[in-house]
Amino acid sequence: MAEARRIVVKVGSSSLTTAQGGLDADRVDALVDVLAKVRSGGEKEIVLVSSGAIAAGLAPLGLRRRPKDLARQQAAASVGQGLLVARYTASFARYGVRVGQVLLTSDDMARRAHHRNASRTLDQLLAMGALPVVNENDTVATDEIRFGDNDRLAALVAHLVNADLLVLLSDIDGLYDGDPSKPGTSRISEVRGPADIAHVKIGSAGKAGVGTGGMVTKVEAAGIAAAAGIPVVLTSAVHAADALAARDTGTYFHRTGRRSSDRLLWLQHASTPQGALTLDDGAVKAVVEGRKSLLPAGIAAVEGEFAAGDPVELRDGAGRAVARGLVNFDAKEIPQLIGRSTRELARELGAAYEREVVHRDDLVLLRA
Numbered sequence: 507m508a509e510a511r512r513i514v515v516k517v518g519s520s521s522l523t524t525a526q527g528g529l530d531a532d533r534v535d536a537l538v539d540v541l542a543k544v545r546s547g548g549e550k551e552i553v554l555v556s557s558g559a560i561a562a563g564l565a566p567l568g569l570r571r572r573p574k575d576l577a578r579q580q581a582a583a584s585v586g587q588g589l590l591v592a593r594y595t596a597s598f599a600r601y602g603v604r605v606g607q608v609l610l611t612s613d614d615m616a617r618r619a620h621h622r623n624a625s626r627t628l629d630q631l632l633a634m635g636a637l638p639v640v641n642e643n644d645t646v647a648t649d650e651i652r653f654g655d656n657d658r659l660a661a662l663v664a665h666l667v668n669a670d671l672l673v674l675l676s677d678i679d680g681l682y683d684g685d686p687s688k689p690g691t692s693r694i695s696e697v698r699g700p701a702d703i704a705h706v707k708i709g710s711a712g713k714a715g716v717g718t719g720g721m722v723t724k725v726e727a728a729g730i731a732a733a734a735g736i737p738v739v740l741t742s743a744v745h746a747a748d749a750l751a752a753r754d755t756g757t758y759f760h761r762t763g764r765r766s767s768d769r770l771l772w773l774q775h776a777s778t779p780q781g782a783l784t785l786d787d788g789a790v791k792a793v794v795e796g797r798k799s800l801l802p803a804g805i806a807a808v809e810g811e812f813a814a815g816d817p818v819e820l821r822d823g824a825g826r827a828v829a830r831g832l833v834n835f836d837a838k839e840i841p842q843l844i845g846r847s848t849r850e851l852a853r854e855l856g857a858a859y860e861r862e863v864v865h866r867d868d869l870v871l872l873r874a
Contacts, residue, residue, distance in 0.1 A: 507739065508752035510671035512632075515541065515750075516555040516660035516727075517675045521743035522590075523558055528565035529589060533743070535597050537675075540746045541637070542601040551632045553667055555640045555660040556594070562586030584645045594639050606631045609643040610659065621666070621769070628667050657727035658775060665734045665771055672731045672738045673749050674724050679742040680756040681706065681725065697759045700729065730775045733763040773830055774870040777817040781810020781837055782827075783863070790822045793829055794871060799862035800831065802843035802851060812837045820864065829871050831864035 522533050545552050560572060560579055563586025573579055591607045598605050608627060614620040631638045642659055657674065664672040683706055684691035697703055708721045728738040739749045741756025748755040785793065789804025800820065812818055813836050820829040835843065843851060843863065852860035 507671060507737065507758075510669075510737075511549065512551045512553070512667060512669045513544075513671045513673060513750065514553045514555060514660060514664040514667065514669045515673045515675065515746070516656060517557065517743055518656070518677070519557040519561040520677045521675055522556070523561040524565075529558065529562045529593050531593065531597075534593050537743060537746060538594070538597040538600075540750065542598060542603055543747075544750045545603070545637070546601070553628065553632070553638045553640060553663065553669070554594075555656055555663055556590065557641065557656045558590050559583045559587040559641055559645075562589045562593075580645050587641065587645065590641070591639060598637060604636045605639050606636045608638050608640045610640060610663070611643050611646075625666055628663075632667075657723040658730060661727040661730040661734070661736075662772060662775070664731050664736050665765070669736055672728075672736050673746070674727060674738060674740045675743040675746055675749075676721070676724060676740070677742055678721065679745055680740055681708075681721065694757050695754070697728070697732075697757060699760075699762050728757075728759040729762075730771070732759045732761055734771055735761050735763055735765045737761055769868075770870050773817055773832065773868075774872070777830065779810075779819040779830060780812035780816040781808065781833075782819040782821055783808055783833070783840070784821050784823065784825075785828070787823065790828055793820060793869070797866060799866040800864040800869070801848060802840075802846050802863055803848075805840065805844045805863060808837060808840045808844070810837060818864070820869075827872050829869055831869035833864055834861060835863060 517537060521537070522529060524530055541552050541554065544550055560582045563582035563584065564570070564572065566585050566589070567582055569578070569582060573582065587609075591605070594605050608624070608631075610624060614624050628638050628640075640659070640663055642656055660672060660674065663669075678686060680693045680695075681697070681703065682691045682693055686693075694703065694706070703725070708725055724740055728740055731738050738759040739756050740759065741749050745755045783800070783805050784807040785800065785804050786806045789800060792798040792804065793800055806823070810818070812833060814834055815832055817830055818833045819827045820831060822828050840863070842855075843859070848860045
């Protein structure tokens with residue numbers, strides 16, 4: 507932790523706003539004070555993933571609580587995002603630090619060109635001494651607006667910028683082995699793998715109602731980052747200075763894996779399948795155990811409406827998802843391919859059909 511040079515810090519809505527909606531200037535300034543101090547020596551770079559756009563827009567629009575319908579959420583985000591970045595701009599200006607706003611959706615992690623542009627923009631901002639403030643583009647997002655209160659996005663951004671550490675800030679000072687409001691529970695200081703917390707009942711979003719995440723999404727995000735080779739500290743915003751100074755605070759998630767392809771990380775953790783392919787037993791074995799591509803001969807059924815390049819779920823005969831992949835054919839093309847060899851299809855339909863339905867390089871396993 508102490509040696510981490512590039513750090514992604516994620517802060518939730520409840521740590522920046524009041525329960526009634528609207529930004530809490532003192533809370534924002536307190537966080538900025540910590541981040542500005544950390545980067546002041548020039549040895550560390552900070553990328554801030556900040557929630558709070560929707561919550562910041564509630565009070566100005568006369569909304570008493572976070573709306574449930576998508577249209578009003580997007581309206582609140584439109585108003586609140588401007589207020590949020592303006593507040594950060596003013597607060598960081600006290601230290602002579604410029605900020606740059608970067609709005610992303612999970613689609614930007616999937617599309618190669620978007621992914622490259624996002625990576626290039628973030629790298630250039632850091633190289634020029636600016637501090638990127640990343641948020642999900644809630645104004646135009648649809649399914650993405652319920653992406654886990656930016657927790658998963660923060661894990662993906664940490665991977666995107668080759669971060670050395672991810673710090674998740676919440677209103678709770680770590681992961682507990684029970685309800686932290688009840689006596690007899692204790693903070694879990696370290697997590698070396700999923701088995702360490704398999705017995706823990708993890709809570710959902712807090713009572714304030716201004717965010718969408720909760721401890722569930724934070725633990726999931728920590729698992730995503732740790733599996734991609736990035737250690738994680740989960741603690742409260744008031745302990746941000748301790749976390750960034752590598753002092754004992756919160757819950758530390760050790761690395762559990764190595765860096766993987768950004769595209770595959772998105773595919774496994776952030777994509778929304780547009781359909782499903784049911785595989786026969788032989789194809790399930792080939793894909794899961796043999797790590798092979800999915801060929802037309804191994805498909806038993808298809809469902810959904812999708813286009814070539816979309817993510818689809820691969821299921822076994824019992825309907826259980828075994829993998830997820832990017833499909834090479836439109837849904838309407840697949841019925842004529844089912845159960846047939848690529849050689850046969852090439853003779854009948856042309857050379858373009860002598861290929862995999864899902865290539866192994868575009869496929870992630872969901873269970874071993």
